[in-house]
Amino acid sequence: MSVATFVVLFLNGLANGMLLFSIAAGLTLIFGVMGVLNFAHGSLYMLGAYLTYWIVVQGQLNFWVALLVAPLIVALVGGAIEIFCLRRIYGQDVSFQLLLTFAFVLLIEDIVRLLWGSAPLTIPQTQFGGTVQLLGRTYPAYNLLIISIAPIVAIGLWALLKWTRWGKLMRAAAQDRIMAGALGINVPRLFTMVFVLGTWLGGVGGVLAAPLRTISPAMGDNVIIESFIVAVIGGLGNLPGSLIGALIIGQLNSFGISIAQRAQVAFPFILMAIALLFRPQGFFGKVRR
Amino acid sequence: MAAEIILQVTNLVKDFSGIRAVNNVSFTLSTGTITAVIGPNGAGKTTLYQLISGQILPTSGSVKLKGKEITGLAPHKIVKAGIGRSFQITSVFPGLTARQNVRAALISRIGAQFDWWHCVESDRPLNIAVDKILALVGIQHLASTAVQILSHGDRALVEIAIVLACKPRLILLDEPTAGMSREETGNMVQLIRHLQQKTGCTFLITEHDMEVVFNLAENIIVMCQGKILAMGRSDEIRTNPDVRHAYLGTIST
Amino acid sequence: MRNRIESIASIIGLAILFLLPLLFSPFNLVLLTEILLMGLFALSFNLLFGYTGLLSFGHAAYFATGAYVCAYLIKISIPFILAVPAGVIGALVVAAVLGYFSVRLDEIYFAMLTLAFGMMVFTIVFQWREVTGGSDGITAVSPTDLGIPGLVVKIDGFANYYYLCLVVFLVAAYCLWRIVRSPFGELLQASRENADRLIFIGIDLRRLRWTAFTIAGLFAGLAGALWAPFQRVANPEMAHWTFSAVPVLMTILGGARSFAGPLIGATVFLLLEHVIQSNQRYFWQWLASWPIFPPSLAERQLDLWNFFLGLLLIPLIIGFRGGLIAYIDKTIAMFNKQLKERGK
Numbered sequence: 001m002s003v004a005t006f007v008v009l010f011l012n013g014l015a016n017g018m019l020l021f022s023i024a025a026g027l028t029l030i031f032g033v034m035g036v037l038n039f040a041h042g043s044l045y046m047l048g049a050y051l052t053y054w055i056v057v058q059g060q061l062n063f064w065v066a067l068l069v070a071p072l073i074v075a076l077v078g079g080a081i082e083i084f085c086l087r088r089i090y091g092q093d094v095s096f097q098l099l100l101t102f103a104f105v106l107l108i109e110d111i112v113r114l115l116w117g118s119a120p121l122t123i124p125q126t127q128f129g130g131t132v133q134l135l136g137r138t139y140p141a142y143n144l145l146i147i148s149i150a151p152i153v154a155i156g157l158w159a160l161l162k163w164t165r166w167g168k169l170m171r172a173a174a175q176d177r178i179m180a181g182a183l184g185i186n187v188p189r190l191f192t193m194v195f196v197l198g199t200w201l202g203g204v205g206g207v208l209a210a211p212l213r214t215i216s217p218a219m220g221d222n223v224i225i226e227s228f229i230v231a232v233i234g235g236l237g238n239l240p241g242s243l244i245g246a247l248i249i250g251q252l253n254s255f256g257i258s259i260a261q262r263a264q265v266a267f268p269f270i271l272m273a274i275a276l277l278f279r280p281q282g283f284f285g286k287v288r289r
Numbered sequence: 290m291a292a293e294i295i296l297q298v299t300n301l302v303k304d305f306s307g308i309r310a311v312n313n314v315s316f317t318l319s320t321g322t323i324t325a326v327i328g329p330n331g332a333g334k335t336t337l338y339q340l341i342s343g344q345i346l347p348t349s350g351s352v353k354l355k356g357k358e359i360t361g362l363a364p365h366k367i368v369k370a371g372i373g374r375s376f377q378i379t380s381v382f383p384g385l386t387a388r389q390n391v392r393a394a395l396i397s398r399i400g401a402q403f404d405w406w407h408c409v410e411s412d413r414p415l416n417i418a419v420d421k422i423l424a425l426v427g428i429q430h431l432a433s434t435a436v437q438i439l440s441h442g443d444r445a446l447v448e449i450a451i452v453l454a455c456k457p458r459l460i461l462l463d464e465p466t467a468g469m470s471r472e473e474t475g476n477m478v479q480l481i482r483h484l485q486q487k488t489g490c491t492f493l494i495t496e497h498d499m500e501v502v503f504n505l506a507e508n509i510i511v512m513c514q515g516k517i518l519a520m521g522r523s524d525e526i527r528t529n530p531d532v533r534h535a536y537l538g539t540i541s542t
Numbered sequence: 543m544r545n546r547i548e549s550i551a552s553i554i555g556l557a558i559l560f561l562l563p564l565l566f567s568p569f570n571l572v573l574l575t576e577i578l579l580m581g582l583f584a585l586s587f588n589l590l591f592g593y594t595g596l597l598s599f600g601h602a603a604y605f606a607t608g609a610y611v612c613a614y615l616i617k618i619s620i621p622f623i624l625a626v627p628a629g630v631i632g633a634l635v636v637a638a639v640l641g642y643f644s645v646r647l648d649e650i651y652f653a654m655l656t657l658a659f660g661m662m663v664f665t666i667v668f669q670w671r672e673v674t675g676g677s678d679g680i681t682a683v684s685p686t687d688l689g690i691p692g693l694v695v696k697i698d699g700f701a702n703y704y705y706l707c708l709v710v711f712l713v714a715a716y717c718l719w720r721i722v723r724s725p726f727g728e729l730l731q732a733s734r735e736n737a738d739r740l741i742f743i744g745i746d747l748r749r750l751r752w753t754a755f756t757i758a759g760l761f762a763g764l765a766g767a768l769w770a771p772f773q774r775v776a777n778p779e780m781a782h783w784t785f786s787a788v789p790v791l792m793t794i795l796g797g798a799r800s801f802a803g804p805l806i807g808a809t810v811f812l813l814l815e816h817v818i819q820s821n822q823r824y825f826w827q828w829l830a831s832w833p834i835f836p837p838s839l840a841e842r843q844l845d846l847w848n849f850f851l852g853l854l855l856i857p858l859i860i861g862f863r864g865g866l867i868a869y870i871d872k873t874i875a876m877f878n879k880q881l882k883e884r885g886k
Contacts, residue, residue, distance in 0.1 A: 037650055046622060086859050094857055095597040099794055103855040110849035120845070225661055230652060259659050265669060268554060269662040276655045277643055342742070368744035380742070393732040396725040400743055403753065405726040455743055499741035523656040 003133040009254045011134075015143040017250020018150030023223060025157060026228035032174040032237020033194045036086065036097045036169055040104035042224025042254050043112075044199050048074045048206020049215045050112050053121050056210075065213070067149075071203030077108075078199025082192050090191070109217045117261050120216040146208055147272055152205060152245060154271030161239070229268045233275040292319035293489050294356075296341075296459055301350035303336055310336040312515035314350070318459070318508075323485055325523075328512035334495045335377070337512070338461055341493075342374050343367040352467075354459065358386045373457030377464045379444045382542040383437035387428060387447050391419045391434055394454035421455070425487065426450045426480065442473040446480075453484070462494045466501055478504055503527060559708055563701040571700040573816055575772055577766045577809050578704075578711040580792065584804035585718050586761030587789035592798035593722055594754045595734030597647075597653045600660020601762055603640070606781035608633040608763030610667060613680040621689020622697065626767045633757060633763020636663070641692035641755030648737065657783055664781040679777030683770050688727050695741050697771075704811060707768055715763055717807075721757065722801060731752055791851065797865025806867050811851075818847050 027041045051070035053192040054062050081104055089096055159187050161167035170193070205223075213219060231247055234241030252267055296318040303311040311333045317325055326334050338344045341352055343364040344374055351360045359367050382390050392409060396402060409415065423429040428446050431439060436447050445465065446448040452460055465481065466474040478501055485492060496502050502509065502523075509526040519532050526532055563571055583605055590596045612629030640659045647655050653683065667674045674680065688695040688706075694700050721727050727751055732738045741747050770776040779785055788811075789804065796807025822845070858865065 005687060022844060035650075037653070085860060095591075095653070096596070098650065098653065099790065100856065100859045102790075103852045106848040106852035107857070109845055110844070110852070114846070114849075139545075190832055225657070225783065228657065232654060232658075265667045266662055269665065271660045272658040273643070273655060274660070276651055276658065277646060363746070364741050365744050365746050368742055374742060380736060380739045382732045382739060384735045385731060388731070389728060393729055393740070396729060397744045401725040402729050402750065403726055405721045405724040405757075407725065408720070408723045409725055409728050410723065451739070451743060 004137055007135055008137060008139060010251070011139065011147070013145060013251035013254030015212075015250070016253055017247040018146055019205060019212070020226060020250055021246035022150050022153050022208060023202055023205030024234075024246055025154070026198035026205070027224075027236055028231040028234065028242045029170075029201070029272055030195055030198035031217040031231065032239075033170050034090075034191050035094060036101070036195075037046060037094070037228075038195075038198070039098060039101040039224060040081065040108060041101075041199070041227060042220030042222075043105045043108035043210070043278060044074050044078060044202040044220075045206040045223055045270065046215075046217065046220035047077065047108055047112060049210040049213070049219065050121075050206075051203075052207045052210035053116070053123055053215055059122075060133050062136045065111045067204070067207050070207045071200045074203030075196045075200035075286060078202075079192060079196045081199075082195035086195070087188060087215035105220070109220070113217045120214045121210045122214055132180070132272050142211055144214070150189055153201070156283045157201070157239065166190070166193055206225070215253075226268070232272045235279075245264050251285060292321070295320045295354065296320070296493075297351075297353040297354070297356070298341070299351050301337070301340055301352065302348045303333075303340055303345065304348045311340060311347075314512075314515075314517055316510055316517065316520060318491055318493060319488050320458075320491055321485065321490055322508060323481070323494065323506050324508040324510060325506035326493065326495045326504055326510045326512060327497075327499075328518070331514075332512040333515040334512055335463070336501050336515075338374065338463055338495070341367075342372060342461060348492050361420035364529050368455055368457070371456075371458040373455045373459075374461035375445075375448050375452055375465060377467060379441065379446055379448050380449065381436050382392060384435065386433050386435055387423065387439070387450070388416070388432040390417070390447050391422050391450045391454045394451045395419055396410055397420070398455050412534065422454050425484070427451065440477075442469055445469070445477070448481070449484075453488070455519055457490065459491045461491065464497065466496065468499055474498065474501060477501075481505060543863070550613070554713075558807060560705075563704055568700040571704045573812060574649055575700070575704050575707050577812050578707045579772065580712055580788070580812060581805040581808035582711050583762055583765040584789040584792040584796075584808045585715060585801075586758045586765065588793050588798055588804040589718060589722065589730075589758045590754060591790070592800075592803070593620040593734065594650050594730045594751060595729060596648065596751065596755075597790070598644075598656040598755075599653045599783060599790070600640075600656035600658070601758070601789055602658040602786040603663035603780050604637045604665060604759035604762040604781070605766035605769070605785070605788040606667060607636045608777075609770035609780050610612030610674060610680065610766075611763075612767035613683040613770040614673065616683050616685050616771060617680055622685040622687065622690045622771065626764075629767030629770075630760060630763045633766065634760045637759020637763070638752075638756045640873075641752050641759065645751040645755055657786070658784055660781065660786050664778055664783070667781050668778045674776075674778075677778060679775050680770070681775050683776065684774050685771050703772060707772070710764070710768060714761055718761060719801060724752075726753070744763075772874070793865075794855060795865060797867035800866075800867045800871075803865050803867045806870075807865065810866060813851070814854075815847050818850055819845060822846055 023045050024043070027038060030038050030041070032182055051073055052063075052066040055066040055069060056063055062161070085100055086097065089100060110282075130141060132141045132144065133139075161171055169190055170272050173185065173190055173194075209219075209223075226249065230242050230245040232245075233248070234243070234245030248271075249268055252271075256265075256267055294317045299315050299386075301311055301314045302309065307415060314333075314337060326337065328334055336345070340347050342487070343359070343362055343366070351358060353359065354370050354372060355372065359370050359372075362370065382393060385393070388443060392415065396409070399415075420429060420432065423432055426446050426449055428443060428450065431443060431447075435446055439447065449462075449465075462481070466477050469477060481492060481494070482505065486492065494502075494506065495503075506523050508521065509523050510520040511526060511532050519526060519529055521529070561572060566574070582603075587601045590598050590601075603830065610629075611632035612625045615625035615628055620628070640656075644652060644655050668677060684698065686696065686698040688697055690812065696774030697706050707783055722730070728742065729745060732743075733745075733747060733750060739810075740750070766780065769780070791803040792807035792811045794807070795811055796805065796809075825846070846857040
């Protein structure tokens with residue numbers, strides 16, 4: 001493998017991993033604080049990608065407008081799901097929360113097909129500088145854009161959790177949900193905030209992915225599984241862990257193809273199974289008693 | 290006084306990340322007796338129970354049941370060896386009826402857990418045995434009621450019936466009268482004494498209510514900070530000046 | 543009295559099931575066969591979900607194993623009568639191996655691990671092209687005969703295959719019905735209610751759950767092994783997690799806490815799907831008559847079955863936990879009460 005090939009593969013993996021992180025971060029945040037495994041996260045990501053298509057291609061607007069507006073719309077949908085449905089079944093069997101979010105998978109996918117049709121769509125990458133020269137190869141500039149945007153999201157999220165009041169409350173609730181309630185935190189409002197923030201992150205992921213991937217109603221079905229994997233190997237609810245997890249999966253996908261051509265696809269699942277069985281707190285989580 | 294020894298605990302130690310929750314505890318129980326473990330919160334009573342019933346592994350030391358080593362066995366094997374237990378927070382099968390609760394335990398005892406063909410409802414000998422146990426505890430009238438709608442006192446009785454169905458030789462009760470009214474407490478004391486006479490089981494009981502302790506227990510073990518402070522016959526403990534000073538304080542009996 | 547009514551009702555029901563092919567068109571027979579096989583799939587799932595309290599999100603893996611093994615064997619000219627049991631055994635083995643690990647976890651972690659294992663099976667059938675045919679799957683699986691030497695039993699044609707599935711379904715459902723009423727089944731329900739207590743009545747919880755998992759996988763494999771020759775294909779979709787969701791949804795729809803719930807769920811699910819899919823053009827025509835509705839949308843005439851299913855499920859999950867069967871029970875109870883009052 002030449003140096004140039006290696007660098008290209010590495011950058012591809014990095015972009016893939018960064019993208020995955022911004023999606024999985026929302027999933028793991030919601031799980032960490034609320035204990036809800038949100039199956040609809042992949043569908044909200046897909047919705048974000050379609051909204052990007054709507055804004056950029058149909059609306060002829062700038063990509064940055066999409067990055068600003070689309071995640072907000074997705075977050076609104078998420079907030080509605082939490083306030084009108086999910087809130088009613090907290091404290092009941094976790095299976096039913098999971099199933100409720102699955103019902104939204106069905107709903108969102110069909111609504112999107114209703115609005116944009118079933119045929120796959122693509123967004124031309126021309127808006128983002130086309131390609132750059134890299135070690136004698138042409139490389140899509142958009143990948144570099146993702147590699148730089150996703151860390152901003154990560155740092156922003158980290159700062160939010162570290163320094164704002166709501167962020168501190170979220171971390172407290174992720175540590176000990178019952179205690180948080182006992183301390184007089186307005187838990188329902190906190191949950192709404194978390195769900196909105198989590199789905200907003202999913203929407204960001206959708207916007208970032210839109211120019212890169214084929215946009216189709218089923219695009220969420222695969223991403224949700226990948227996000228699960230990232231969240232699990234990073235430790236459910238552990239944000240730094242999911243960053244490392246996302247980067248690992250990104251590189252695994254990128255390099256795996258050239259190492260083990262077909263078995264590669266199964267690696268993430270094997271990694272997830274091992275993580276669940278031997279380290280349910282994730283590979284990068286501390287043991288919490 | 291050469292009663293047969295049923296439980297022998299020797300030099301039992303349990304460390305939790307630097308804290309010695311149970312510190313070199315040794316004692317024996319004679320068959321057919323009622324012994325109470327008392328001590329303030331955090332004295333190590335619950336940990337001791339978890340060690341005996343196999344929920345956690347001891348750092349060192351051994352537990353023998355009828356001379357047979359049971360240290361380190363899986364909890365379900367310890368149940369099979371003959372130790373049944375109740376929990377401080379009553380642990381039953383809430384969605385099932387009282388009869389189903391006891392029947393599940395009985396199925397386990399007769400080793401029918403992998404019988405997937407015969408109908409439990411129409412198994413007469415099994416159901417007669419279940420009714421007998423329910424009657425022994427005095428809740429036969431609740432047999433068809435879902436346990437989750439029973440009062441706390443009745444649920445505690447169902448739990449004791451479940452424990453009895455496993456036909457243990459030694460029964461560990463963890464605060465059997467916690468959260469009960471005076472009347473329910475009195476009934477529970479009577480029931481335990483009745484069961485001891487009827488089944489010949491050995492009882493180990495933790496209890497906060499000193500009246501219950503002195504009423505029931507022949508022997509008392511006093512624990513404090515993981516260690517055994519004193520043990521002996523009930524009347525000895527009652528008059529032991531150390532214990533009065535360290536634990537009972539101003540309680541007058 | 544009640545027993546007698548029940549047995550008369552079930553005899554009449556059975557007679558109807560056997561006479562249906564005389565009344566129905568081939569298309570309806572296809573629908574009925576689908577209901578039988580998906581019903582069996584959902585029943586097997588509910589042994590884990592409703593009775594044992596474990597939500598498996600990878601149950602399609604065992605269905606697909608049954609389907610693929612059976613389809614592969616039929617393709618290499620093994621008689622149907624051997625291929626189906628082989629599919630069942632294949633599913634049993636896969637379920638036993640994956641179940642051994644899965645039952646170490648519970649609640650949401652169990653759901654995720656079964657999901658991961660399910661997708662592992664999906665990846666294998668998708669990638670192992672030489673045997674599984676990759677994304678196309680194994681196609682043209684169309685046995686014509688049971689394949690008992692010296693005995694001609696035709697299974698091609700909708701009616702013949704329906705009868706075959708009906709017989710297998712009845713036997714399998716009867717077995718599952720015995721299992722949930724057996725001592726084993728009672729302990730499964732006890733483990734659902736309180737797993738810690740179960741250990742302290744002397745039960746090896748993992749072994750109990752492992753056994754349940756394996757049995758559930760076995761019956762899912764049976765449904766799959768009959769599904770492949772019925773659809774004439776075994777394809778990767780049958781192993782995908784979205785297919786694992788199907789028995790989950792059917793069970794929620796019908797009610798997880800009763801034996802027949804998943805079966806009723808499967809029936810309603812497939813009938814509704816059929817009704818909605820064959821009538822939604824009227825819905826589109828109606829929508830198009832609204833002036834504000836963009837005609838371009840109505841022209842697409844999309845399949846909105848998932849949309850309606852989602853709309854149906856949300857209130858069921860939030861408010862009506864017993865599923866449809868609880869509703870039926872309530873109605874029967876009310877009816878009985880009225881009868882009694884009239885009797886007075």
